[in-house]
Amino acid sequence: MTRPRIILHVAWYLVKNRAINPFLKKRSGQILLVLITGLFLINSLQYLIGEASSRTVLDAVRPYLHGLGLDHRSIAVLISGFLIIYTIYTLIKGKPIYLREEEYEVLLSQPIGLDEFMLANIISILISPLILTPAFFGLALFGMVFTGDPIRGILGMFGGLILLSGTIMVEILFKLAVRKTGRKLPLIILFIALLAAGITHSLIARTYSLILGIPYMPIAASLVYPFSKSVSLTGAIAVLFLGYVEIGGLSLVASVLSRKIDIEDLSPRSTVNIKLFEGGIPRIKYGSPRNILYSYLFTSRVLSSKHLLGLTILLSVSGLAGLAARRLIGIPGDASIAFIEIFIPMMIGMALYTLSSHVLAMDLRCYWLYRTYVIDMAPVAGAIISKLAVNSVEAASIMLIGLSFYMNKIHLLLMIPYYLPAGIAGAAIQLITLSYLASKRQVIRETTAGIYSVEGLTAVLLEIIIIAVFMGVSSLAFYLSGQPLPVLVAGGIISIIVSYPLLRFVERIIGDIMTYYDVLI
Amino acid sequence: MVNALVLADLYKTYPGGVMALRGLSLMINEGEIYGLIGPNGAGKSTTLKITVGLLKPDKGGVLIYGKSVMRNRIEALKLTSYVPENPVVFKNLTVKEFLRFITGLRSIKWEEIIDYAEYLVEGFNLSEKENTMLYQLSRGMLQKVLVTAAFLVRPKLMVMDEPMAGMDPEAQHFFKKEVKRLVSRGATALISSHLLDMVERFCTRVGIINKGRLVAEGTIEEIKKIASEESSLEEVFLKIVKG
Ligand SMILES: Nc1ncnc2c1ncn2[C@@H]1O[C@H](COP(=O)(O)OP(=O)(O)OP(=O)(O)O)[C@@H](O)[C@H]1O
Ligand SMILES: [Mg+2]
Numbered sequence: 036m037t038r039p040r041i042i043l044h045v046a047w048y049l050v051k052n053r054a055i056n057p058f059l060k061k062r063s064g065q066i067l068l069v070l071i072t073g074l075f076l077i078n079s080l081q082y083l084i085g086e087a088s089s090r091t092v093l094d095a096v097r098p099y100l101h102g103l104g105l106d107h108r109s110i111a112v113l114i115s116g117f118l119i120i121y122t123i124y125t126l127i128k129g130k131p132i133y134l135r136e137e138e139y140e141v142l143l144s145q146p147i148g149l150d151e152f153m154l155a156n157i158i159s160i161l162i163s164p165l166i167l168t169p170a171f172f173g174l175a176l177f178g179m180v181f182t183g184d185p186i187r188g189i190l191g192m193f194g195g196l197i198l199l200s201g202t203i204m205v206e207i208l209f210k211l212a213v214r215k216t217g218r219k220l221p222l223i224i225l226f227i228a229l230l231a232a233g234i235t236h237s238l239i240a241r242t243y244s245l246i247l248g249i250p251y252m253p254i255a256a257s258l259v260y261p262f263s264k265s266v267s268l269t270g271a272i273a274v275l276f277l278g279y280v281e282i283g284g285l286s287l288v289a290s291v292l293s294r295k296i297d298i299e300d301l302s303p304r305s306t307v308n309i310k311l312f313e314g315g316i317p318r319i320k321y322g323s324p325r326n327i328l329y330s331y332l333f334t335s336r337v338l339s340s341k342h343l344l345g346l347t348i349l350l351s352v353s354g355l356a357g358l359a360a361r362r363l364i365g366i367p368g369d370a371s372i373a374f375i376e377i378f379i380p381m382m383i384g385m386a387l388y389t390l391s392s393h394v395l396a397m398d399l400r401c402y403w404l405y406r407t408y409v410i411d412m413a414p415v416a417g418a419i420i421s422k423l424a425v426n427s428v429e430a431a432s433i434m435l436i437g438l439s440f441y442m443n444k445i446h447l448l449l450m451i452p453y454y455l456p457a458g459i460a461g462a463a464i465q466l467i468t469l470s471y472l473a474s475k476r477q478v479i480r481e482t483t484a485g486i487y488s489v490e491g492l493t494a495v496l497l498e499i500i501i502i503a504v505f506m507g508v509s510s511l512a513f514y515l516s517g518q519p520l521p522v523l524v525a526g527g528i529i530s531i532i533v534s535y536p537l538l539r540f541v542e543r544i545i546g547d548i549m550t551y552y553d554v555l556i
Numbered sequence: 557m558v559n560a561l562v563l564a565d566l567y568k569t570y571p572g573g574v575m576a577l578r579g580l581s582l583m584i585n586e587g588e589i590y591g592l593i594g595p596n597g598a599g600k601s602t603t604l605k606i607t608v609g610l611l612k613p614d615k616g617g618v619l620i621y622g623k624s625v626m627r628n629r630i631e632a633l634k635l636t637s638y639v640p641e642n643p644v645v646f647k648n649l650t651v652k653e654f655l656r657f658i659t660g661l662r663s664i665k666w667e668e669i670i671d672y673a674e675y676l677v678e679g680f681n682l683s684e685k686e687n688t689m690l691y692q693l694s695r696g697m698l699q700k701v702l703v704t705a706a707f708l709v710r711p712k713l714m715v716m717d718e719p720m721a722g723m724d725p726e727a728q729h730f731f732k733k734e735v736k737r738l739v740s741r742g743a744t745a746l747i748s749s750h751l752l753d754m755v756e757r758f759c760t761r762v763g764i765i766n767k768g769r770l771v772a773e774g775t776i777e778e779i780k781k782i783a784s785e786e787s788s789l790e791e792v793f794l795k796i797v798k799g
Contacts, residue, residue: 041661048649048657056648056689136644141702144608144640145661146633299612 037151045147045155046162049138053159054166063493071172078176079185091183093264099374104364107256107263109243114198114255116247118205119230125206126223129213131302139303149301153293157286160203164196182262190261190271197278201254204285211292214300234359241363253277325414332398332418337425346429353433357440366443375438376513377506383434384505388498390430391423391462395469402473406549413546416470417538420462420545424538427458427505435512446520450512452527455534457508461501463541468497470549558586559619560713560744561607566616568602568768576602577613578768584746584761586712589739591759592748595797599768600748601641604717607746608638620713634662637711639719643698647691651682651701654690658705669708676704679730696722707734714738714745720754732758756789766797 058064100106134143143152174195179188213219233247248255257278261271321327336342367375398419405415431454439447472493515526561584568577576599584590592600605611607618609625609632618625623632646654655673656666677683680700685693690701699722706714714735720728732754735745749755755762756776764772764779772779780792 044657044660048646048653051653052646052648060648060689136642137646140610140640140642140644141646141658144610144633144636144638145658146630146636147661148630297612298609 037148037154041147042151042155042158045142045152046158049155049159050162050166054163058166067495068172071176075172075176075179075185075188078179079188082179082183082185092181093183093262096374099371102368102371102374104242107259107266111252111256111259112243112245112248114258115249115251116230116233118202118251118255119226119233119247121202122205122209122250123223123226123230125209126213126219126226129210129219131214131300132207132210133304134301136303136305139301143298143301149296149298150294153296154290157204157207157289157293160207161200161282161286164199178262182264186268187261187271190268190275191258193275194257194259194261194278197254197257197275197282201251201278201282201285204282204289205251208285208289208292211289211296211300214297215292215295238359238362251281253281324409324411328409328414329418329421332415333422333425336422346433349433350436353437354440357437360437360441361443367441372442375442376510379434379438380506380509381502383430384502385498387427387430387505388501391426391465391501392494392497394423394426395419395465399469399473411546412549413542416466416545416549417542419466420459420538420541423462423465424455424458424534427461428452428454430454430505431509434509444516446516446523447512449520449523449527450516452530453512453515454505454508456530456537457504459534459537459541461504463545464500464504465497466545467548468493470545474548558621560584560586560588560621561746562617562619563603563607564617564619566603566606566618567614568599568606568611569614576768577606580616580765580768580770582763582770582773584744586742586744587739588761589735589745589747589759591755591762592746592765593750593752593755593762593793594748594765598765600765601717602768603765604638604641604715604746604748607715608636609633635712637706637709637714639699639702639706639714639716641717643695643702643722645690645698645701648689650687650689651677651693652686654701655705655708659708662709664709669710673704673708676707676734679734680704680727696724696727699723700727703731707738711738712743714743714747716745716747718748718750720749720751728754752789752793762789764793764796772796 058068100110138156143149172192175185175188175192177188178191179185182188182191209222212222216222229246229249233244233249236244236246245252253274256274260266260274263271266274322330405412409415428451432448432451435447435451439445515523561582563580563582566577566580567575569575580599580603582590592603594600602611606613607620607625609618609629612626618632620632620635623635625632646657649657659666659669674683677686680703682697682700682704685697690698693701699719703716703719706716706719720731723731735747735758739745747759759776761775762773762779763770772782774782776789779789779796782792782796
């Protein structure tokens with residue numbers, strides 16, 4: 036027995052807490068909203084009056100995309116392929132569905148059915164993104180500048196929403212399916228077979244196989260088709276409609292599955308952290324505070340077997356992907372190379388920012404502890420920055436190994452050390468921002484559960500800076516990779532040598548900021 | 557006498573392998589203020605979470621006024637309110653929105669309880685914060701908001717995990733007064749606590765839990781007799797727990 040009134044009541048307050056209040060009641064949310072909407076309106080006026088230049092970004096980019104064998108259909112197929120991989124990942128993890136602490140402790144101890152909660156949760160997942168429009172209005176703006184058409188921009192925004200809700204729904208659906216059927220192997224085999232068939236077919240036929248699009252094409256196409264001039268506006272609207280239909284279908288199946296849901300299928304997020312340490316807490320030898328902090332924050336993380344395994348896998352996948360791409364499309368022409376050299380570092384830079392902000396949030400959870408027990412914060416800063424710098428070198432290696440195989444340019448691998456000083460600089464900027472923000476927050480309130488993430492405008496700026504740094508080194512690296520070998524090697528050695536004093540320098544400065552800033556100023 | 561709560565032979569092992577409860581049973585009658593005390597990690601919070609259906613016991617059952625939490629979740633929880641161990645709240649709701657959210661789940665009309673809500677908010681010195689978002693409140697204030705919600709929903713059984721943690725003396729006083737008033741009108745309370753002298757003067761009956769088992773139970777006087785000592789509950793507690 037489900038009670039519609041209760042479901043709507045819960046859904047309303049979930050949406051309010053997750054989406055409405057954070058944006059509409061906070062100053063930074065309001066500013067972002069006004070800024071982006073304003074930009075969109077001003078720009079679309081320009082387009083409507085016809086004063087904007089008739090040559091759009093899309094026109095400029097299209098030849099490169101075609102050079103890579105990419106059109107709207109194949110991009111959608113690729114996105115669908117990623118969703119298949121995400122499905123397999125979800126199935127393998129098969130963990131409970133994680134809820135925010137308050138949704139678990141406060142809401143689930145109230146007299147509501149767990150199925151009622153799940154339905155409200157699903158409704159909120161479908162609606163919340165619509166309200167978090169500032170970010171998505173950004174997508175509309177991007178779409179408009181990209182295609183030169185405000186309407187396509189707005190359609191693209193809805194496409195983005197469909198992809199976002201669709202991804203979350205896929206995760207919930209398959210977690211429920213695993214818990215309910217108790218057998219995940221058949222599902223895993225099914226999706227792996229699909230993926231393998233798609234990849235094989237792609238390699239043989241030298242095209243992006245539609246097999247990869249089988250499960251998720253409507254959702255994936257929703258994001259891509261509105262941006263393509265080869266799809267008419269009505270065609271794009273039809274695709275969006277199909278995307279919504281697919282999400283509706285997924286939600287419906289999820290709703291039906293959630294009827295049999297059990298309290299053990301749900302879990303508060305804090306238990307994720309318990310799981311993280313189940314493999315054992317890093318063993319740390321006694322030593323100077325500096326050594327202990329470095330071995331806890333740096334060595335034990337960077338050299339953990341889990342981390343090394345992940346790195347090895349990603350390096351191999353990237354190398355194989357590079358070889359596969361060479362076979363599929365052939366060594367790219369100059370125009371396409373220029374495009375790749377901008378586009379790929381941008382994507383990797385984004386991923387790097389997401390990863391490093393997560394790492395920082397986890398490390399600084401016990402900021403209060405360091406503040407209380409550690410006299411000198413410099414080693415804390417140094418260890419965290421070293422870790423992030425190593426992460427960016429790793430990201431660069433993953434990118435460069437793939438590209439060097441794809442473009443048959445093994446010299447590229449010599450460029451890896453160049454990313455070390457840049458990684459240190461980027462990490463320093465992130466950490467300074469966070470410790471400055473932390474100094475403004477009430478230390479007492481934020482104690483053990485303190486969350487050190489940046490939001491809103493600051494996050495956007497920080498992300499842009501980090502991506503720009505990564506792209507900057509990358510273009511330097513691509514440019515230099517044409518130089519004679521001794522030059523490359525010398526540059527690499529200089530990069531490594533410079534890194535050490537640079538690290539000590541920023542470590543000193545940030546350490547002081549972390550120790551004294553809020554106390555003295 | 558009416559059984560407000562029956563916990564029968566509860567066992568619980570966490571995924572990591574920790575055996576938190578090993579055959580815990582207890583019975584609480586209507587009108588009691590039952591204090592559950594025990595050292596850190598004894599299993600108090602686990603017991604209370606099982607009581608309100610947030611965890612599933614490996615074995616054993618929970619009856620609230622004869623209704624099984626596992627089989628009849630909604631009906632059982634309609635009679636119950638719960639204050640969690642940590643002050644977790646919906647951060648982006650205001651105090652008022654949060655209270656309306658929680659009370660709205662029980663088909664209680666806001667107009668019917670608005671006076672009581674104002675009385676509680678005033679008693680806890682939260683009047684100025686009514687329209688403040690919860691992420692801007694201090695730990696003690698959040699605790700007061702959660703307790704306010706637990707009083708507001710007209711519970712028959714109040715399950716509270718260290719409800720006075722972080723409350724100032726004035727708030728503690730108001731809290732105890734309000735619990736006593738509700739209990740005198742037919743409610744029942746199960747409260748876990750570390751504050752032994754508080755338990756000594758406030759609870760009508762006490763259970764001591766250690767390593768997942770109930771090791772002693774009774775009125776304060778009875779427990780002191782078990783330990784055959786004329787001393788404070790603190791000394792009795794240490795004696796029983798240490799064996
Ligand atoms: N989510 C969890 N996963 C694994 N073990 C847990 C979990 N929660 C609690 N435990 C373990 O179960 C045991 C009982 O914990 P519980 O929280 O019930 O104790 P408690 O009596 O409330 O202690 P305290 O007085 O510190 O609040 C402890 O050994 C604890 O480590
Ligand atoms: Mg506890």
